[in-house]
Amino acid sequence: MEQAVAESYxxxxxxxxxxxxxxxxxxxxxxxxxxxxxxxxxxxxxxxAQRSAVSSLKEK
Numbered sequence: 688m689e690q691a692v693a694e695s696y697x698x699x700x701x702x703x704x705x706x707x708x709x710x711x712x713x714x715x716x717x718x719x720x721x722x723x724x725x726x727x728x729x730x731x732x733x734x735x736a737q738r739s740a741v742s743s744l745k746e747k
Contacts, residue, residue: 689713693741697727706730708737714746 693710704727712719723737724730 689715703727706734708734710741712741712744717746719744 691710691712693708696707696709698705705724706727707722707724707730710719710721712721721741723734725733
């Protein structure tokens with residue numbers, strides 16, 4: 688992979704919070720987009736494992 692950019696977003700209203708992780712990845716032959724979103728509690732429990740998975744992707 689050549690370059691990667693990632694951002695996190697959070698939106699809250701009343702008692703609800705929604706979070707998202709968006710990554711754009713560039714290789715020599717393709718562009719990839721990855722989005723993970725969820726409610727605050729579920730997102731917080733899963734985000735680190737998902738970030739690790741995205742970081743370890745290898746292009747074939």
